[in-house]
Amino acid sequence: MIVRFSRSRRASALALALALASSLAACAKREAPPLPGDSVADDGAVRLTPGDVPLARSPSSLSLGPTLDAGARATPEPLGAIEARVYPPELVMEHQLAIALGPEQLAAIQKEVEKGQKDMLRLQWELAREKEKLTVLLDGPKVDEGKVAAVAADLMKRENAIKAAHLGMLVRVKNLLTLEQQTSLRALRGR
Numbered sequence: 001m002i003v004r005f006s007r008s009r010r011a012s013a014l015a016l017a018l019a020l021a022s023s024l025a026a027c028a029k030r031e032a033p034p035l036p037g038d039s040v041a042d043d044g045a046v047r048l049t050p051g052d053v054p055l056a057r058s059p060s061s062l063s064l065g066p067t068l069d070a071g072a073r074a075t076p077e078p079l080g081a082i083e084a085r086v087y088p089p090e091l092v093m094e095h096q097l098a099i100a101l102g103p104e105q106l107a108a109i110q111k112e113v114e115k116g117q118k119d120m121l122r123l124q125w126e127l128a129r130e131k132e133k134l135t136v137l138l139d140g141p142k143v144d145e146g147k148v149a150a151v152a153a154d155l156m157k158r159e160n161a162i163k164a165a166h167l168g169m170l171v172r173v174k175n176l177l178t179l180e181q182q183t184s185l186r187a188l189r190g191r
Contacts, residue, residue, distance in 0.1 A: 079189075082167075085174075086167075086170040086171065086173070087170070087173060087174055087177065087182065087185050087189075088170065088173075089109060089112075089113045089169075089173055091185060091188075092109060092173065092177070092185065095184070095185060095188050098184060098188060099180075099181040099184045099185060099188075100181070101181070105177070108176050109173055109176055112169055112172045112173055112176070113169070113173075115169075116165065116166070116168075116169035119165050120162065120165060120166070123158060123161050123162045123165060124162065126158045126161075127155065127159060127162060130151060130154050130155035130158050131155060133154075133155075134148065134151045134152060134155055137151055
């Protein structure tokens with residue numbers, strides 16, 4: 001079956017194709033907002049908002065600052081509005097003596113982190129499955145936009161579940177700290 005389009009429909013289709021190509025080029029440059037699945041890195045780092053500093057990392061990559069290239073000095077990225085108001089467990093762990101973290105607090109924070117990591121692992125497996133489904137759909141020469149939208153919605157649902165679980169853990173950690181400890185951590189983080 002051959003479908004013929006009028007000149008105006010062809011022009012609209014061409015404009016749409018150019019807009020799509022432009023969008024894809026922008027995404028490839030990573031200047032555009034991340035695509036579904038991009039706010040949770042493969043190492044487990046979670047970004048609550050696109051472009052912000054990761055708040056937590058997998059146990060294998062616990063560090064706070066950006067990685068240093070040979071001899072380069074790290075300059076911390078500015079914290080977002082959310083990140084400035086919570087305290088990642090690795091920050092608390094790094095300064096536990098400086099903030100006089102008590103043994104009960106330490107045990108409670110460790111319990112929260114262990115629970116958070118367990119939940120995160122399950123959610124990351126689910127997210128990876130949805131990412132794989134989306135990449136399979138996008139591999140074909142013709143892509144069913146409806147199927148892609150449905151799988152992308154599931155992917156973003158998983159991503160949001162990870163962000164919610166992560167934020168919940170950060171809130172619980174903050175609530176275990178005294179006001180004085182929080183003030184100390186803000187000062188220590190600012191250095």
